[in-house]
Amino acid sequence: MDFFTDHYNYWVVIFLMMVGLYTVISRGNLIKKVIGLNIFQVSVFFLYISIGTVEGGAAPIITEGVELYSNPLPHVLILTAIVVGVATTALALALVVRIKESYDTIEEDEIHELDHTL
Amino acid sequence: MIDILINITLLAFLAITSVAIVRLTNLFATIMLFGIFSLLSAGLFVVMDAPDVAFTEAAVGAGISTVLMLATLALTKGQKKSHEEDYEEKPSRAHRPWLPLAVVGITGAALVYGTWDIPGFGDPDAPAQTHVARYYIENAMPETGVPNIVTAVLASYRGFDTLGEVAVVFTAGVAVLLLIGGKRPKSSTSLKGDGGQDET
CATH class of the missing domain: 1.10.287 (Helix Hairpins)
Structure with a gap:
């Protein structure tokens, strides 16, 4: 039981990660692929924040009478990662719009077919 | 609990x-x-x-x-x-679900195997909690005067990281503008024109 409460968080995080990866691999629609990539990204955030959590710790804001704080370093790294993540998402979606203009479709199969007939 | x-x-x-x-x-x-x-x-x-x-x-x-x-x-x-x-x-034709499922299953199993060695969730003595994090918690307030440690680390100790982040966001913004901003010739969308002719 101890082993379960120690690790269930990581297992669910890995499950979410694999759902994201599966979406990226198996779905042909480019918007769906970007969503899968985002799910993967958020689950990596969970992994970092889980590692930084301390049992019974408070949020890392200095307060009178609080001794135990959670680890602030993963929070900083993930703050940066979230903002960079939305920048890359915007870039990916701009590419999708551009592909739609050139190929008139955002389905991967149809793009491949058009590439081969050219 | x-x-x-x-x-x-x-x-x-x-x-x-x-x-x-x-x-x-x-x-x-x-x-x-x-x-x-x-x-x-x-x-x-x-x-x-x-x-x-x-x-x-x-x-x-x-x-x-x-x-x-x-x-x-x-x-x-x-x-x-x-x-x-x-x-x-549209349902994907080129993709069978079995190969992706196998890849995902194997990767997931390897990662779950990796969690055996991770210190327990919320363990206060884990290596991640005992090195640099302790320094930040003890010294952020006297050294920077900011009670929120995350802000202190983000803007003071690791200010260069944040500068790099700004550079990344700026690059992404410029790239998005180059891709879909401004006026572009509508030459390559001949397929759309074909579709219109079919309808008439």
Whole structure:
């Protein structure tokens, strides 16, 4: 039981990660692929924040009478990662719009077919 | 105990939402579910003592990402007659589900095997908690005068990281503008013209 409460968080995080990866691999629609990539990204955030959590710790804001704080370093790294993540998402979606203009479709199969007939 | 209960509930919601995102074929519903996924994850960040991350995730993940995806959907929907068809993703022909499932299963099993060596969730003596984090917690207030340690580290100790982040966001913004901003010749969309001729 101890082993379960120690690790269930990581297992669910890995499950979410694999759902994201599966979406990226198996779905042909480019918007769906970007969503899968985002799910993967958020689950990596969970992994970092889980590692930084301390049992019974408070949020890392200095307060009178609080001794135990959670680890602030993963929070900083993930703050940066979230903002960079939305920048890359915007870039990916701009590419999708551009592909739609050139190929008139955002389905991967149809793009491949058009590439081969050219 | 109540912490663990809330944690498990939120994680279960997240797992269900993610499976729903994979299984739904309506893109509009998928994007809305992704917004819910981001909001749930913001709640989970609060439970795991990371309020700053939760703010950012709620504003950026649930807000801006969802709006960007909806805008993309509006720009890329087809010229179908009914609105429902516009938002449907087509079933993939080239992809069989078994190979991706096998890849994902093997990768997941390897990662789960890796968790055997991770220190337990919330362990105060884990290596991550005992080195540089302790320094920040003890010295951030006297050295920078900022009570919020996350802000102190972000803006003071690791200010160069934040500068690099600004550079990345600027680069992405310039790239997006180059890709879809401004006026472009509409030469390559001859396919659209063909479709119009078929209709008439």
